[in-house]
Amino acid sequence: MFQYDLPYYFAGLPFTSRQVPRKLAWLLARGEIRQVLKGVYVDVRVPDSPELRADALQLVMPPDAVVCGQAAAWLHGIDTTALSPEPTIRPQWTFQPRPTVDVRGLKVTTPAATAVELAMRLERPFALAAVDALLHARTVTLEQLHEASAAYFDPSGNTQAAQILGYADRRAASPGESWLRLRLIDAGFGAPDLQIRVNGPRNSYRLDLGYPTRPVDGRRLGLEYDSDQWHSGSRAESRDENRRTELESLGWHIIPVRRTDLWGSYPALELAVGAFLCQHPRLPRRW
Structure with a gap:
């Protein structure tokens, strides 16, 4: 028997709770599916990957919206532990103008903009962990963070975000x-x-x-x-x-x-x- 001989749900693609309303609890209880992000599930045999994360967000994103916040950091490759005490990410998006990059067909805030926004809005320990993780993954540099921060706040001030960017260090490994x-x-x-x-x-x-x-x-x-x-x-x-x-x-x-x-x-x-x-x-x- 090959590894994927058994049937996938929706051919191994992520799906929402509305697509299997009467069987969702049963499938979860049997350990056959897992939650990828709030309201989106996938067969447990499908490994985590950038493609899976993007496909999951595609199911719930409104047209022309920009992925932002913790969802953007998650799409940039950061694990949930660095972002929140909750094990599952909630979809987040905005229609406001933001610096964006294309990630597998989705408009996503740039790593620098994502890091600055998280430094401003997350609780302090998760703000630092998220910024450190983006730096550690080499998706952004400190210089890029400080350049991007000028559009959000006075970098010379004593705000939480300014403090977090001052403490941030790519050497932090977890x-x-x-x-x-x-x-x-x-x-x-x-x-x-x-x-x-x-x-x-x-x-x-x-x-x-x-x-x-x-x-x-x-x-x-x-x-x-x-x-x-x-x-x-x-x-x-x-x-x-x-x-x-x-x-x-x-x-x-x-x-x-x-x-x-x-x-x-x-x-x-x-x-x-x-x-x-x-x-x-x-x-x-x-x-």
Whole structure:
């Protein structure tokens, strides 16, 4: 049997809930379809791709509208984790004039315009994660962002968007790293360095972020965002512990950070970092 011998829904193309109104819940419960974006579904065997995302948006976009906001970032290749706490993107469009590019037959705000608008409108942690992700994907540069921002706000001001563009860094490799960096900046510790390479006698390591130029008692502070996907289970935890032990021997104090440490209400992260750096964090937390 070939991989796709079984029938697709609508030949493997995305479809809306109106096309299968009585069977939608049944198909979802059986795990035969998944939601691509709000109100649009596809066979689970169809992999995510730029083509699929564009086809899904084509089903719900009004004629002559411009895809914008989170939907535009998603179409430019950014995963939903960087854009929203919700796992599924909502279609977003505008009829207002915007700088646009053609993406598989859709008019979409340019990566620079998309990043600036998200920096203005998303909650701060997701604003930074989205801009970092667009920079990391090399769909836009910082220079292009600053040029585009002049059409939206005064780049020299102290608005949220100006702050986010000032913090943005293409070296951030995941939304968790962006959130963690923002927490450290908000606490008054200053912007940490990113993707720090540490060479040992047997292995070389790369730390998500840290403060290599601020040693305390001969040790430097490094922080690592440990996602649930890659750092859960006894084998992963043992590997991480061995890694931290060797980094300690190389003069690094490592603070591992999980998603619950970033989104909980208690400022344990700020207190731990402040205790090492001998600096009172700026509290209360901003998010």
